[in-house]
Amino acid sequence: MFPSGRVDPVILGHLLGQHRDLHARLLALRADFAAAHDANPPSAKAVRDRLLELRDHLRDHFVQEEQGGFLEESIARMPRLSVAAREVVAEHPRLLAELDTLVATLPPRDLRDDSWDEAARGFAAFTDHLLAHERNENAVVQQGYNEDFGFSD
Numbered sequence: 001m002f003p004s005g006r007v008d009p010v011i012l013g014h015l016l017g018q019h020r021d022l023h024a025r026l027l028a029l030r031a032d033f034a035a036a037h038d039a040n041p042p043s044a045k046a047v048r049d050r051l052l053e054l055r056d057h058l059r060d061h062f063v064q065e066e067q068g069g070f071l072e073e074s075i076a077r078m079p080r081l082s083v084a085a086r087e088v089v090a091e092h093p094r095l096l097a098e099l100d101t102l103v104a105t106l107p108p109r110d111l112r113d114d115s116w117d118e119a120a121r122g123f124a125a126f127t128d129h130l131l132a133h134e135r136n137e138n139a140v141v142q143q144g145y146n147e148d149f150g151f152s153d
C-alpha cells in the first residue's frame with residue numbers, strides 16, 4: 001500500500017518505470033561500445049545520437065524527480081534522510097555534465113578506431129556513476145516510505 005500524502009503514486013510508479021528505461025538505454029549503449037571492434041560496428045553517428053537521446057531522457061527524468069516531491073516526502077517522513085536526499089539531487093547536474101563531456105569528446109572517426117577506447121571507458125565510468133546514483137536514490141525513497149518497491153538494483 002502507498003501511504004496517502006502529497007506524492008502521487010502514479011508519478012512515483014512512472015519514475016520507477018523510467019529507471020527501467022534508463023537501464024535499457026545503458027545496456028544498448030554498452031552493446032554499441034562492445035561492438036566497436038566487430039565486423040559491423042555501429043556508426044559513430046548512431047552512438048552519438050543514442051547518447052544524446054539518453055541525455056534528453058536523463059534530463060527529463062531528473063526534472064520530474066526534483067518536481068515530483070517524493071524525495072521531499074521521504075525527508076518529511078524521516079528527517080535523517082535529508083542529507084542523503086540532498087546529495088542525490090546534487091548529483092543530477094554532475095551526471096548531466098559528465099554525459100555532456102562524454103558527447104563533446106567523442107572521436108569523429110568510426111568506432112573501429114582506437115580513439116573510441118577512451119570514450120568506451122568514459123561511458124563505462126558514467127554508467128557506474130549513474131547506477132550508483134539510482135541505488136542511493138532508491139534507498140532514500142524506500143527508507144522514507146518504509147516500503148519495499150521491489151527495486152532490483
Ligand SMILES: [Fe+2]
Nearest residue numbers: 062065133137
Ligand atoms: Fe535521480
Ligand SMILES: [Fe+2]
Nearest residue numbers: 019065134137
Ligand atoms: Fe532516478
